Amino acid sequence: MICVVDYGMGNLRSVSKAIEALGGHVTVSDKPSQLKRASKLVFPGVGEFGQAMKELERRHLIEPIQHAIQKKKPFLGICLGLQLLFDSSEESRGAKGLSIIPGKVCKLPRSREKLKIPHMGWNQVEFQMRSKLTRGVKNHSYFYFVHSYYGKPKNVHTIAGTTQYGIEFPAMIEREPLFAVQFHPEKSQSAGLTILKNFISY
Numbered sequence: 001m002i003c004v005v006d007y008g009m010g011n012l013r014s015v016s017k018a019i020e021a022l023g024g025h026v027t028v029s030d031k032p033s034q035l036k037r038a039s040k041l042v043f044p045g046v047g048e049f050g051q052a053m054k055e056l057e058r059r060h061l062i063e064p065i066q067h068a069i070q071k072k073k074p075f076l077g078i079c080l081g082l083q084l085l086f087d088s089s090e091e092s093r094g095a096k097g098l099s100i101i102p103g104k105v106c107k108l109p110r111s112r113e114k115l116k117i118p119h120m121g122w123n124q125v126e127f128q129m130r131s132k133l134t135r136g137v138k139n140h141s142y143f144y145f146v147h148s149y150y151g152k153p154k155n156v157h158t159i160a161g162t163t164q165y166g167i168e169f170p171a172m173i174e175r176e177p178l179f180a181v182q183f184h185p186e187k188s189q190s191a192g193l194t195i196l197k198n199f200i201s202y
Contacts (some may be wrong), residue, residue: 002200003038005065006030007055010046010080018186022193024200035064040073040199043180045080046146049105050092052084062098069100069178074202077180079147082173085180086151101173101180103153111166118148125161125171125183133172133179133198134160141191143171143183150182177202 004016006028019026019042026042027034035041043065045052056062069075077085086097089105097105108117122142127134143163150169153159161172163182173180179199185192 001038002026002040002042003035004028004042004044005035005061005081007045007052007059007061009052009055010044012044015042015044015078015186018193018196019200022197022200024196030059030061032060032064035061035068038068038073040075040202041065041068042076042078042199043081043084044078045084047080048091049080049083049089049097049149050095052080053092053095053097056084056098066098066100072177074177074199075179076199077173077178078186079182079184082180082182083149083151085173085178086153089149091149100178101151101153101158101175102155103151105149106152107149108147108165108169109167113166115166118146119165120146123163123165123171123183125163127161127172129160129174131160131174131176131179132202133174133195135194135198137191137194143181143185143188143192145171145183147182151180 160174
């Protein structure tokens with residue numbers, strides 16, 4: 001069973017429906033016991049870093065998430081679900097993240113091109129490594145992004161894909177069987193759905 005973690009932030013329905021449409025057995029839950037029983041976790045989210053951590057703590061979900069990752073359960077973070085894996089974020093000074101991926105979350109800078117922030121729309125991802133998650137997806141495929149911040153890992157070897165938007169930033173993080181993407185695969189048409197399908201069959 002794949003458990004989509006519900007901590008009250010983000011459109012969980014679109015993620016769960018996409019997984020179901022691809023043949024995955026999915027449940028959406030905020031119950032620690034269900035997270036612990038699940039064979040895989042999907043950790044989506046949209047919103048503010050500090051508030052998300054407060055909700056995870058309030059619902060007693062931090063320990064089950066950390067436990068699942070320590071036990072090497074397949075794990076997929078999406079958008080805010082990627083950022084929360086880091087130690088901290090410039091979005092929420094003083095708030096501590098899950099500290100799964102050493103590093104911090106930084107705000108996208110204003111660029112000479114005066115690109116709009118938040119970054120919203122389709123951008124290409126250049127794969128830095130090939131993995132089971134991107135099997136069958138062409139390099140430089142387009143994915144859909146909606147965000148103002150990006151994760152900056154201390155270990156650059158965990159960066160599985162990058163995107164250009166004023167600067168180059170990590171779009172995919174991998175420490176198999178932990179995967180995380182800054183884009184929304186459920187909104188990224190065939191390329192994104194292939195990534196979800198690969199995760200289901202992982």
